[in-house]
Amino acid sequence: MTGPVLPSHGRVRPLGLAQVSLTGGFWGDRQAVNATATLAHCESWMERLGWLANFDRVADGATGPDRPGWSFSDSEVYKLLEALAWETARTGDPEAEAAIKRLTVRVARAQDPDGYLNTCFGHGDQPPRYSDLEMGHELYNTGHLLQAAVARLRTSGEDDLVRVARRAADHVCRTFGPGGSAGICGHPEIEVGLAEFGRALGEERYVEQARLFLDRRGHGTLRDIPLGRAYFQDDVPVREADVWRGHAVRALYLTAAAVDVAVERGDGELLDAVRRQWERSVARRTYITGGMGSRHQDEGFGEDWELPPDRAYCETCAGVASIMVSWRLLLATGDPRYADLIERTLYNVIATSPSSDGRAFFYANPLHQRTPGKAADPDEVSPRAEGGTRAAWFDVSCCPTNVARTLASLHGYLATTDDDGLQIHQYAPCAIRAELPGGRTAAVDVETGYPESGVVRLRVAADTPGPWTLTLRVPAWATGATLTEDGRTRRAAPGLVRVHRTFRAGEVITLDLPVEPRFTWPDPRIDAVRGCVAVERGPEVLCAESRDLPDPAALDALVIDPRSAPRAGGGAVLVRALLPGHPGRSWPYLPRPAPAAGDAGWIDLPLRPYHSWARRGPAGMRVWLPVPAAEAVPAAEAGSVTGAVPAAAAAGDREGSPAR
Ligand SMILES: [Zn+2]
Numbered sequence: 001m002t003g004p005v006l007p008s009h010g011r012v013r014p015l016g017l018a019q020v021s022l023t024g025g026f027w028g029d030r031q032a033v034n035a036t037a038t039l040a041h042c043e044s045w046m047e048r049l050g051w052l053a054n055f056d057r058v059a060d061g062a063t064g065p066d067r068p069g070w071s072f073s074d075s076e077v078y079k080l081l082e083a084l085a086w087e088t089a090r091t092g093d094p095e096a097e098a099a100i101k102r103l104t105v106r107v108a109r110a111q112d113p114d115g116y117l118n119t120c121f122g123h124g125d126q127p128p129r130y131s132d133l134e135m136g137h138e139l140y141n142t143g144h145l146l147q148a149a150v151a152r153l154r155t156s157g158e159d160d161l162v163r164v165a166r167r168a169a170d171h172v173c174r175t176f177g178p179g180g181s182a183g184i185c186g187h188p189e190i191e192v193g194l195a196e197f198g199r200a201l202g203e204e205r206y207v208e209q210a211r212l213f214l215d216r217r218g219h220g221t222l223r224d225i226p227l228g229r230a231y232f233q234d235d236v237p238v239r240e241a242d243v244w245r246g247h248a249v250r251a252l253y254l255t256a257a258a259v260d261v262a263v264e265r266g267d268g269e270l271l272d273a274v275r276r277q278w279e280r281s282v283a284r285r286t287y288i289t290g291g292m293g294s295r296h297q298d299e300g301f302g303e304d305w306e307l308p309p310d311r312a313y314c315e316t317c318a319g320v321a322s323i324m325v326s327w328r329l330l331l332a333t334g335d336p337r338y339a340d341l342i343e344r345t346l347y348n349v350i351a352t353s354p355s356s357d358g359r360a361f362f363y364a365n366p367l368h369q370r371t372p373g374k375a376a377d378p379d380e381v382s383p384r385a386e387g388g389t390r391a392a393w394f395d396v397s398c399c400p401t402n403v404a405r406t407l408a409s410l411h412g413y414l415a416t417t418d419d420d421g422l423q424i425h426q427y428a429p430c431a432i433r434a435e436l437p438g439g440r441t442a443a444v445d446v447e448t449g450y451p452e453s454g455v456v457r458l459r460v461a462a463d464t465p466g467p468w469t470l471t472l473r474v475p476a477w478a479t480g481a482t483l484t485e486d487g488r489t490r491r492a493a494p495g496l497v498r499v500h501r502t503f504r505a506g507e508v509i510t511l512d513l514p515v516e517p518r519f520t521w522p523d524p525r526i527d528a529v530r531g532c533v534a535v536e537r538g539p540e541v542l543c544a545e546s547r548d549l550p551d552p553a554a555l556d557a558l559v560i561d562p563r564s565a566p567r568a569g570g571g572a573v574l575v576r577a578l579l580p581g582h583p584g585r586s587w588p589y590l591p592r593p594a595p596a597a598g599d600a601g602w603i604d605l606p607l608r609p610y611h612s613w614a615r616r617g618p619a620g621m622r623v624w625l626p627v628p629a630a631e632a633v634p635a636a637e638a639g640s641v642t643g644a645v646p647a648a649a650a651a652g653d654r655e656g657s658p659a660r
Helices: 025-048 053-059 073-091 094-109 138-155 160-176 190-201 204-216 248-265 268-284 316-333 336-350 398-408 552-556
Strands: 020-022 415-417 421-424 430-436 440-448 455-460 468-474 482-485 488-491 495-501 508-512 518-520 532-537 540-545 567-569 572-580 599-609
Touching: 020 025, 025 073, 025 094, 025 398, 053 073, 053 094, 073 094, 073 138, 073 398, 094 160, 138 160, 138 190, 160 190, 160 204, 190 204, 190 248, 204 248, 248 268, 248 316, 268 316, 316 336, 316 398, 336 398, 336 468, 336 540, 415 430, 421 430, 421 440, 440 468, 455 468, 468 508, 482 495, 532 572
Parallel strands: 421 468
Antiparallel strands: 020 430, 415 421, 430 440, 440 455, 455 508, 468 495, 482 488, 482 508, 518 532, 532 540, 540 599, 567 572, 572 599
């Protein structure tokens, strides 16, 4: 019983889902809420909005011009089915199993005799099949059906859902295979679905169809659109591209498929291309949260360094897709930097989206909310992706089901094995019983209060005959980490630390990661946050919220003192901050740098994890905190200390004016 990804080879192998379980803690709690609340929440909204009835209407020959939902609403049903399949395997929950059965019946009834399955095209007075490859999402929907079938196949075996998926995949291969239409889908996803479905079934032809779709893309195969062909990555072939561009979720789903095909085909050139794209995109087009996508108009990547915090889009689905890419690259290479990015994205994008009760979600994840949003009505569909509060459901509701399937399978992303032993990539309370070569088992129980605490205790749960290697990831931020075994403590530099020996039941190995809060400075080329600093603690990015300020409006203009280290206090992290007055300028551009405006006093500004923002109600929020710039103060007033907080000065008499 394996998880969402099982390459035929790679540097490390994923654990089977029965070999690892979360036992509470940060992620265990979220996985439990997903199981008890989010799955039913998603199904009830899709029922209420008629997205499920779309399947019934096709089956009953009753489709009309009034079909509710976007052309991709079928995919939400499939993503929910995928989540339910992982959940059923995890807990044996009979309600999840019953939901799979009742959804499968409705989906199966809508399938045409030749295998075509879609509720938006090809029936009644709907547009003909595959008549809008650019925006119609038909193959995208099918890709999600295949991923749902993979989950079912790997956790339960071949059933009606898998048989439906087989017929749909065969229809795709007949229609778009050699000698068929040379089209591709505007939204990549069929590729990653076909590749994994092929791996799960041992059917090479599905992987081959994925390769064909990949190779076709990038040659202007799709019609040009006002956003340009980069929107759907049809501007440059994937193996020639240097960076991710266009719609972020499209780019990342495509990239995940490129890794799958590269690995299955032994295509080192393609794998190198993806690694090159990852390097530049992570170095220049990724937010500190791990979020991706800075343009709202196309939900897309911006140029290098174009990372405005207030206009960050950072769709939750792009976070899911980024983890899909990095997990595949981690399996292929074993490089811990991929696990570093997965961790950053998990704590700061995936954990941010769902509400504590699992019934509301962020779609966009900006790093600066200037105006508090309106509390969302739990009974209403949000018409937009942004808004500053979590919404129960969206008009375009791709993110809730994507969070659901990720959380339901999350335990599959914690650890891997290779011929030498066990590698633990993510730290959470869990029980691992991993099969090693030679029929041996590595049994480790992880006990930790991570990420609040950096102490990770790995208790060996059973004797294993003969030596093996326990490999632990030391995150890139964890300078000063230590490893203790047999009463001896040694330094553990960021990267990988290994313990090779014969393990006996009851032994404890302790990894101590320094999670004291720390300042993080941006590359000065990210203009939008130049002159600002962020605070991180362990894997968590922190933020300030307006509700923690005596004057909420001061969030706009506060400055913090970077010479005073952030420290814990009152259940938060505190930084020294100077709250400004309100200069009331009539024109915001001045003939000379402005000093810090009227001193309303120093406070200890509480910072909290970004993933917790707006959980206490609508609020202004910012991750990047301005520091006083030396340049902002005339030299005579600034004194000799670079970066010093200037003495408060009245600003009103120094202002520029558009009228002068
Ligand atoms: Zn989404």
